[in-house]
Amino acid sequence: MTVTVIGVDGKTLPTGASAALDEADLVVGTRRQLDAHAPERARTIELGAIESIVTDLTVAAHAVVLADGDPGFFGVVRSLRENNVRLTVMPAVSSVQRVLAAIGRPSDDIVVVNAVDEDTVRALNVCRARPAVAVLGLGPAALALALRGWRRTLVVAEDLGGPDEKVSTVDLTEAAARPWGEVNVVVCIAEPERVPPRGWIAGTQPISGGWALPEDDFSHRDGMVTSAELRALALARVAPAPGTLVWDVGAGSGALGVECARLGAAVLAVERDPMQCLRILANASKYGVDVRVVEAELLAAISGLPAPDAVFIGGGGEAVIRACATVGASRIVVALASIDRVGPTRAALKAADYRVDGCQLSVARMTEHSDGSTRLAADDPVTLVWGVR
Secondary structure: OEEEEEEEEOOEOOOOHHHHHHHOOEEEEOHHHHHHHOOOOOEEEEOOOHHHOHHHHHHOOOEEEEEEOOOOOOOHHHHHHHOOOEEEEEOOOOHHHHHHHHOOOOOOOOEEEEOOHHHHHHHHHHHHHOOEEEEEOOOHHHHHHHOOOOOOEEEEEEOOOOOOOEEEEEEHHHHHHOOOOOEEEEEEEOOOOOOOOOOOOOOOOOOOOOOOOOHHHOOOOOOOOOOHHHHHHHHHHHOOOOOOEEEEEOOOOOHHHHHHHHOOOEEEEEEOOHHHHHHHHHHHHHOOOOEEEEEOOHHHHHHHOOOOOEEEEOOOOHHHHHHHOOOOOOEEEEEEOOHHHHHHHHHHHHHOOOEEEEEEEOOEEEEEOOOOOEEEEEOOOEEEEEEEO
């Protein structure tokens, strides 16, 4: 038996939905949807866990499931198909489409996240990394509190299609303090008035030009920038990806943090030198990524920072390494110019139950003599120590 899934957009039903409801002997949906659309003669069940209603759906002669908007978009269609229920789907306009239409904004650059259960933290990190994100499943107050320190504006859609429909644009302070009704979707935007650049693929645009970029591609002071070769290995160990948060501690020019952001991670750079902080912002702007900069010593700022998935330590002593080992990161990567610091670094990570490994990176780059012949010029070796748990 095939179950009909109908998307509900307020009081409006898709073409063919009324006929399907007229034939239905079982209708499943929220109480509001059932009161508005279920025929009186049909048996009704309030929508809860899909597993609890599968048998009812499959034994009914004509079963209908009501769902908001497009039920195939982070909706009930997936859950029903996972339970081997055959479906006919009649979608309506999704809540994301409705709210973007309400504010007159293009939708092809929007990343959509479903902030439910264990995916909530990953969804928050996407909001920290990306300039335009539609968030399902998380209220504006909780979202605003988690985004403190990032410059974001929230567009909040309440009761879409209902009698109390409202779309509000607020800053994070107002979002955290204001009472909210039934929220359908929240759009998190870095620059509300900016028209996003035209892309060729929906959502986030893939990076171009590779990674481990040349040092001179970054603004830096007197060679104080991690080498391209070191960044290549460090990126492999830090493993930045969408949904993760990376701390770049003792960030310097921020080259490693910018590279992590280009690969989709949210990045928080901690740097005590105000001039270097300006360079980090300039480098992030050049590559069109968002890096939150905290101008402070790590030990003074650490208690107020969101927990990272990975930490790269490019500067700081043993106390910084020990402090970073307490924040719950699954990966910590430390760059060391002095071999004398390898032992204490390894000990600090092992004491925090990290599996520790490392290597010394020695690079000799091709250069040209005045007569046109080629030689290899060696850089000072750097040791990379990393811990994983």
